[in-house]
Amino acid sequence: MYIGIDLGGTNIAAGCVGGDGKILSKSSMPTLKGRSYKEIVKDMATLCERVTRGAGLCMSDIKAIGIGSPGTVDSENGVVVYAGNLRFKKAPVAAEIKKYFDLPVYMENDANAAAYGEYIVCGHDADSFVFITLGTGVGGGIIINKKIYRGFNSAGAEIGHICMEMNGIECTCGRRGCFERYASVTALREQTSEMMKKHPESSMNKWVKRKGHVSGRTAFECAKAGDEAAVEVKNNYIRYIAEGITNIVNIFQPEILVIGGGISKEGDVLLEPIKEFVYKYDFNKYMPKTDIRIAKLFNDAGIVGAAMAAKSNIERH
Amino acid sequence: MYIGIDLGGTNIAAGCVGGDGKILSKSSMPTLKGRSYKEIVKDMATLCERVTRGAGLCMSDIKAIGIGSPGTVDSENGVVVYAGNLRFKKAPVAAEIKKYFDLPVYMENDANAAAYGEYIVCGHDADSFVFITLGTGVGGGIIINKKIYRGFNSAGAEIGHICMEMNGIECTCGRRGCFERYASVTALREQTSEMMKKHPESSMNKWVKRKGHVSGRTAFECAKAGDEAAVEVKNNYIRYIAEGITNIVNIFQPEILVIGGGISKEGDVLLEPIKEFVYKYDFNKYMPKTDIRIAKLFNDAGIVGAAMAAKSNIERH
Numbered sequence: 305m306y307i308g309i310d311l312g313g314t315n316i317a318a319g320c321v322g323g324d325g326k327i328l329s330k331s332s333m334p335t336l337k338g339r340s341y342k343e344i345v346k347d348m349a350t351l352c353e354r355v356t357r358g359a360g361l362c363m364s365d366i367k368a369i370g371i372g373s374p375g376t377v378d379s380e381n382g383v384v385v386y387a388g389n390l391r392f393k394k395a396p397v398a399a400e401i402k403k404y405f406d407l408p409v410y411m412e413n414d415a416n417a418a419a420y421g422e423y424i425v426c427g428h429d430a431d432s433f434v435f436i437t438l439g440t441g442v443g444g445g446i447i448i449n450k451k452i453y454r455g456f457n458s459a460g461a462e463i464g465h466i467c468m469e470m471n472g473i474e475c476t477c478g479r480r481g482c483f484e485r486y487a488s489v490t491a492l493r494e495q496t497s498e499m500m501k502k503h504p505e506s507s508m509n510k511w512v513k514r515k516g517h518v519s520g521r522t523a524f525e526c527a528k529a530g531d532e533a534a535v536e537v538k539n540n541y542i543r544y545i546a547e548g549i550t551n552i553v554n555i556f557q558p559e560i561l562v563i564g565g566g567i568s569k570e571g572d573v574l575l576e577p578i579k580e581f582v583y584k585y586d587f588n589k590y591m592p593k594t595d596i597r598i599a600k601l602f603n604d605a606g607i608v609g610a611a612m613a614a615k616s617n618i619e620r621h
Numbered sequence: 622m623y624i625g626i627d628l629g630g631t632n633i634a635a636g637c638v639g640g641d642g643k644i645l646s647k648s649s650m651p652t653l654k655g656r657s658y659k660e661i662v663k664d665m666a667t668l669c670e671r672v673t674r675g676a677g678l679c680m681s682d683i684k685a686i687g688i689g690s691p692g693t694v695d696s697e698n699g700v701v702v703y704a705g706n707l708r709f710k711k712a713p714v715a716a717e718i719k720k721y722f723d724l725p726v727y728m729e730n731d732a733n734a735a736a737y738g739e740y741i742v743c744g745h746d747a748d749s750f751v752f753i754t755l756g757t758g759v760g761g762g763i764i765i766n767k768k769i770y771r772g773f774n775s776a777g778a779e780i781g782h783i784c785m786e787m788n789g790i791e792c793t794c795g796r797r798g799c800f801e802r803y804a805s806v807t808a809l810r811e812q813t814s815e816m817m818k819k820h821p822e823s824s825m826n827k828w829v830k831r832k833g834h835v836s837g838r839t840a841f842e843c844a845k846a847g848d849e850a851a852v853e854v855k856n857n858y859i860r861y862i863a864e865g866i867t868n869i870v871n872i873f874q875p876e877i878l879v880i881g882g883g884i885s886k887e888g889d890v891l892l893e894p895i896k897e898f899v900y901k902y903d904f905n906k907y908m909p910k911t912d913i914r915i916a917k918l919f920n921d922a923g924i925v926g927a928a929m930a931a932k933s934n935i936e937r938h
Contacts, residue, residue, distance in 0.1 A: 376907055386907045432773050446872075448765055455874025456749050457908035462871040465904045467864050468787055479867070479902045547784050550796070554779040555763075555872065557772025585796045587782045590693055590703045591774035 305361060307352050308421075308611030309371045310414065313337055313389045316344065318351035319604070320359040320366075321611035325424040327604060329358030341384070341395035349404035368408040370614030371397060372417030372606045376459055382411045385458075410614035414606055416452045416461060419445020421609025422562050426600045430559035434552055435599070436463055438545065438565035441476075442484035446556070452613065464488070466551055468544075483551075486544035489520040489567050492537075496523045499537045506533035520567050528573075542574060546581035553586045553594050564599030571598055622678060624669050625738075625928030626688045627731065630654055630706045633661065635668035636921070637676040637683075638928035642741040644921060646675030658701070658712035666721040685725040687931030688714060689734030689923045693776055699728045702775075727931035731923055733769045733778060736762020738926025739879045743917045747876035751869055752916070753780055755862065755882035758793075759801035763873070769930065781805070783868055785861075800868075803861035806837040806884050809854075813840045816854045823850035837884050845890075859891060863898035870903045870911050881916030888915055 305328070310317040312335060319330035331354045333347050348371070356363055375387025382398020384390070398409040412420070419435035423445075427433045433447040442464030446453040454460050464484035465477050472481025473491075485491055496518050500508050508526045512518050523541070526534035549561065568574060579596050586593070601608055622645075627634040629652060636647035648671045650664050665688070673680055692704025699715020701707070715726040729737070736752035740762075744750045750764040759781030763770040771777050781801035782794050789798025790808075802808055813835050817825050825843045829835050840858070843851035866878065885891060896913050903910070918925055 376905075430773065432777075448770070453765065453873075456747065456876035457874050457905065457910075459905040459908045460749075460872060460874035462904040465871040466783065466868045468784055470785055470861075470864055477902075477904050544787075547787055551783045554782040555777065556770075557774050557777035559773035585794070587779040587794050588693075588774065588776040591776045593774075 305359070305365050305367060306611035306615050307355060307366055307369045308417075308607035308609065308614070309348055309351065309369065310417070310606030310610060311335070311344070311348070311371060311373045311390070312414070312606075313374065316347055316351060317603075317607055318348065318355050319607035319611065320355040320361065321608055323615060325421070325608050325612055327607060329355045330604075330607060331355050331358065335390070337390050341392055341397055342400060344390075345397060345400040348401060352405065363405060366405075366407060368410060368614040368618050369401060369405065370410045370412065370417070370610035370612070371401070372412050372414040372610040373397065374414050377411050377413045378458060379411055379454070382409055384411070408614065408618050410610075410617040412452065412610060412613050413454070413458070415443035416445040416454065417609035417613060418443075418564065418605035419447060419609065420452055420613050421601050421605035421607070422564060422599050423447045424608060424612045426562060426597060427560055432556055432558040434463075434556055434558045434561045436549065436552070436561065436563050437599075438487055438489060438563065438567045440488060440490055442488050442548070463548075463552060466548065468547060468551070483548040487541070487548050489565065491544075492520050492523065492541050492567065493518050495537050495541060499523075499533050503533040507531040508534050524570055524573065539577075542577050543581065545574075546578045549578060549596070550582050550585050553582055553588075557588060557591075558594055560595045560597065562597050562599050564602065564605065568598045569602075574598075622676070622682050622684060623928035623932050624672060624683055624686045625924035625926065625931070626665055626668065626686065627734070627923030627927060628652070628661070628665070628688060628690045628707070629731070629923075630691065633664055633668060634920075634924055635665065635672050636924035636928065637672040637678065638925055640932060642738070642925050642929055644924060646672045647921075647924060648672050648675060652707070654707050658709055658714055659717060661707075662714060662717040665718060669722065680722060683722075683724060685727060685931040685935050686718060686722065687727045687729065687734070687927035687929070688718070689729050689731040689927040690714065691731050694728050694730045695775055696728055696771070699726055701728070725931065725935050727927075727934040729769065729927060729930050730771070730775070732760035733762040733771065734926035734930060735760075735881065735922035736764060736926065737769055737930050738918050738922035738924070739881060739916050740764045741925060741929045743879060743914060744877055749873055749875040751780075751873055751875045751878045753866065753869070753878065753880050754916075755804055755806060755880065755884045757805060757807055759805050759865070768933075780865075780869060783865065785864060785868070800865040804858070804865050806882065808861075809837050809840065809858050809884065810835050812854050812858060816840075816850050820850040824848040825851050841887055841890065856894075859894050860898065862891075863895045866895060866913070867899050867902050870899055870905075874905060874908075875911055877912045877914065879914050879916050881919065881922065885915045886919075891915075
C-alpha cells in the first residue's frame, strides 16, 4: 500500500493507493499557502495517518509516500527547488516528512505525477506516452520507456511553453505566443469574453448574466444550443489545442496521448475535431497514428501518480 | 570495424569507421535517384568493399553495416517504408544488402543517424541530447538514455515541423508556420531575397551579382561588412532559430543541444545570440542550463552515426 499526496496551491489532497493504482481512501486540507514548508508538511503527515486509517490500515502497512508538488522539484534529493505559488525555495520536503514516518519518500513535479497517474491507469504500458492538461495553464508530462521524462535538470516537459505565435499574446514566462496563452482554460475565458463584447446579441451574454461569471463552459454550452459566436469561440479554441497537439505528435509520435483538465470533460465534442486535425496535419502519412484520448482520473491523477511513482522508485532501488 | 552508409538524394557516401567513431576511409557515388532500390544497393555494396580496402582491411574485419536513409525507416525490419525523394516505398534495403554480405545490417532515418553521430563525437555520454540540423529543411534527432528516440511508429523527432506561426508561411507538410519555414537555409535565402528587393541599395545585391546567386552566406557576409539590411536579415533569422530552440529546450531540457547543417559553420556569430535568447527565455530560472553547441562532424555525421548505431545495435542483441 502507498500514499500519494497532491500538494496544490489551494488544497493538499492525499490518498491511500493500492499497488494497482486504485484509491482506497482519500482526504484533503487547505494548503493555506504562505505558510512555511514545515507547517505544510505537518498537515501532510496528519493526512497520511488519516487516509491510512480511512483504508482500515496502519502506517506499518505503507511501503512508500509519493508527493507531487508544483514548481521545479529535485526528485533525487526530495527538495522543492522553487515553487513561486507556494513561496517555497529549496524546501527539503522529503527530509521533513521523514521526521514523522520512517518510510521511503519520493517527490515529483505535480504535472509529471498526474501524467504518471494517467499512464498507470490508461497508458497500457506504452513505451511512449504524453499527457497534456488544459487548466489555468497548460501542463504536461512525458513518459518514455515507462519512466517520467524530466530532462537533465528536472525542468523539462513544459509543453505549455512552446511558442505558437512569435509575436503573439504575452505569457507569464516572459515570452510571447506560448501554447498555454491559447489553449488553457484561462485563454478560453479570455477568448469568450472578447467574443461576447464583439457580439452583444450572443446568448453567451445571457448565460454569463445567469451564472455570474465567464467560465470554460460558457462557449461550449452556448455552442451546443446553436449560438454562432459561441461556435466560433469553440472552434478556434479547439484549433489552438489541435495545433499544439500536432506539434507534440510531430516531436514524440507517442503511442498514446491523453488530454486532461476540467475542459476535457467535454469529451467527444473536444476530442473528435482534435483527432481529425492532428491525423490530417501530423508529419506521418504512412505509419500508425497516435491514439489520442480523454483522461480518466481527472483530479485524482496527482494522488495516484505520486503514489505509483513512489512505488516504481522503491522497485528500482 | 564498422561500415556507415549515408544514402542521400544526390550521393551515396560510405565510410569504414572504428569503434570509437573515427572514419578510416570514405568514398561516395552518385545516387542517380529514380533507380530501383536493388540498383542503388548494388552501388552500396561496391562502396562497402571500396572503403574496407581503403582502410587496408577485408570484409571479414567488418562487424556490421549501418545505413542512414531519408524518409520513414522501419529499423526493426530494415525497410525504407517511404522516401519520396528516392521514390522508395516499402524497400527492403537491409535484406537486399545481406545478399552481398553475411553481416548484421542496421537501418536508421538519416537525421537520426546524423544525430547519433554527433552524439557519439560530442555528446559526452549525456542522458539527453538533441541535434538540430539547419539545411534545405530543418531536421533533427533526439537521444534519450543513450538511444535514438523515434516514437512508437518511427516517425518522431520531426523538429522542423513545430508550428511557430499559426497562420504563417505554407509548409511542404501541409501545415502553415512550421519551424523549418523560418529557420532552414531555404528560408534564409527567401528572407535575403525579400530584403534585397526592399533595399536595392543594400550591398547584398552587389554580393549576389558577383556570386551569381543568393546563398545562406549572403546576409551573414554582408552583415559582417556592416550592411544594415543584411544585419536585419541575420538578426531575424537568428531569432527564428532561437525561438525554435527555446521550444525544444522547454520540452526536453536536454543536457546538450547541437546545431548542425552548413549554416552552423558561422560559429559564434550564430551561436552566441542564440544562447543569449534561449537562456533568457527558456522556462528554467533555477536549474542548470542546456549546453548549446555547434556540430563537429558536419557531412560525416551520417556515416559515423549509421556505423555507430549498427555497433550499438549488435551490442544490444
